[in-house]
Amino acid sequence: MRLLVSLAFALVCCTVPAFAANVTVSIQNMKFAPASISVATGDTVVFVNRDSVAHTATAQNGTFNTGEIAPGRKASVKIAKAGSIAFFCQVHPPMRGTVRAK
Numbered sequence: 001m002r003l004l005v006s007l008a009f010a011l012v013c014c015t016v017p018a019f020a021a022n023v024t025v026s027i028q029n030m031k032f033a034p035a036s037i038s039v040a041t042g043d044t045v046v047f048v049n050r051d052s053v054a055h056t057a058t059a060q061n062g063t064f065n066t067g068e069i070a071p072g073r074k075a076s077v078k079i080a081k082a083g084s085i086a087f088f089c090q091v092h093p094p095m096r097g098t099v100r101a102k
């Protein structure tokens with residue numbers, strides 16, 4: 001019985017909270033994939049550069065800017081507020097995406 005209680009407690013206390021997730025966006029073939037994502041406020045978006053050139057993920061409203069992400073590297077940004085944020089790559093401005101946070 002004691003073991004069961006400990007086990008249940010361990011499961012509850014050590015599970016990653018559902019309200020703070022990581023959402024991955026790949027950067028590949030000069031595109032954000034997926035280009036449009038929905039997250040919860042407080043989530044972290046991880047941009048993974050799978051291209052052979054550097055890219056940025058830069059919010060048009062200035063809320064985040066990863067700076068240049070070298071090929072094979074990643075950068076994380078935390079989405080602190082609800083709303084829709086359009087972002088682009090400063091090196092290749094036609095590369096665009098949107099984060100919707102609720």
Ligand SMILES: [Cu+2]
Nearest residue numbers: 055089091092
């Ligand atoms: Cu780029």
